[in-house]
Amino acid sequence: MNNYQLMITADDKQVVLERILQVTRYRGFLISGMNAKVNTGTNVGTIELMVRSERPIELLVDQINKLIDIKEVKVDNSASQQCIA
């Protein structure tokens, strides 16, 4: 299992959080934590997502990026780590 931290900026639509959560689960990533600032009235929502998976993170980054409301997805390498479990 690998742990990853994603930094996502999105158009601040009400449903954007739900879309991210749905894609994350469907693509085989377990959410281990999140920190979201959405519906802020600024048009920009920011979501920090901690996920865990056997799968390479690029798969999830590409799929989240495909969501129409997403502006940017970055993997925070300093916070991501490999667990030898």
Add this chain to the structure above:
Amino acid sequence: MTTEKKLTGASLLFNVLEQHGVAHVFGYPGGAIMPIYDALYDSDVEHFLCRHEQGAAFSAVGYARASGKVGVCFATSGPGATNLITGLADALADSIPVVAITGQVATAAMGSDAFQEIDIFGLSLACTKHSFQVTDINDLASVLHQAFAIALEGRQGPVLVDIPKDIQITEVNGCLDELVNLQNKVKLPPANVGSAIALLNQAKQPILYVGGGVGMANAIDELRDFAKITGLPSVSTLKGLGAIDPEDKYYLGMLGMHGTKAANIAVQECDLLIAVGARFDDRVTGKLNEFAPNAKVIHFDIDTAEINKRRIVDASILGDLKVNLPALAIPLAIEAWKKVCLQMNEDFAWDYNHPGESIFAPAVLKEISDKMPENSCVTTDVGQHQMWAAQHMVFDDPSNFLTSAGMGTMGFGIPAAVGAQVSRPTDCIIAVSGDGSFMMNVQELSTIKRFQLPVKIVLIDNAKLGMVRQWQDLFFNGRLSETDLADNPDFIMLANAFDIKAQMITKKSEVSAAIEEMLEHDGPYLLQVKIDAQENVWPLVPPNTANDKMMEST
């Protein structure tokens, strides 16, 4: 352009539809969408009443696939909306541009478990490319414009717009925005042509693997030029059929689970696989880690997320095929390999010899294919008959073969044919169905009757859920479970009840005359073709097996 006139949301919807060139919609009315149906009354958009919302969704899909335009369907809230879901899922799996409009209960009632309220917006997340719920009338026009743009941009797909009833009746200035042209949101890196050219030049046994993306990108000419200039032998996915020039003698047919022996062996032996608008689906690859085991891969696609999803590639060429294919079209020195492929095409050609009097479905479909007029469009349902159609019919364009590929949805064929016929009223539309699938959207015969659509239905009748029966025989020790349909209705009487002329044939000697009668008939026609229940689709690559270890007819 802003007009002084006040419009209701419902009227504005039709103005925007007309602005996008929508001439036909498929749908079914109900309480929460009544204002929209009221505005339909005054609109020039032609509405086709289907007899189930799933039929409306598939008709929109068939319309889009046959014409290249966006297909539009309407449904009311609650059960109307949920009935659309299978069609939307089908459109998502096959990347088909559809805009679905659903009525919703009034905003004040939303979230109160109101009558016919379902959270279709929530349900849409997994089965659409994108979705909207309009809660402010001032957003309606721009949301609808975005819906059309998103359905068409990049990798196409279905978009749902949920419109609460109060929004439909609220008045707004009749403002028609300029059509927006969304640019591809994901900025694609410039195609890495150099490394791909090097791979092409090094390859001794390359194969072109053609997917549905070629048709979706409208890049048929570019693909055919690419195949001609490079001289590459090619194979196709189910959804890619029709993209390669059917006269190309180095075209080896469909690959994958029911692919030709030539296509599967060539791919297994190739040293370079050039995937174009294809996604390494499990029905194509068989056992993934034994698929094309010696091949390097070049992958052309519009969708970044398909690159390295199931197969790590050596070069990716992201972007528009119309631009990228010509950039890589260079002559290749692969004469020896081309000869091998040609020889395989000869050695493994289909054999239509079939003993006995009972009808051989592959031969029937081949004969229809040979006799049908130019520009005919064939739809299928799902099962053995679908695979036989894919194997034995020849198509010169992907928009002439509409089949539920990614989702494999039974019930697709008849409503898709309705949509295809509406979009191409003068072309011959043939639905190849099975006795199981036919019954899944049989109510759409009523739509055929209502609009006098001259759809030809070829019902391959084995009185079985044949494909499942085949698997039970081969992989479940012949324990046949719930696949017998001996109690099917009288299909001739059923067709006649919808004013559809029908004929049943049971013997080889009847086939040719029956096909001619069907093709010459002016109106809708059902040809019921009785076949032996024990016929199987060959070749077959068993599940989780490499594609060269196929089972063949004995």
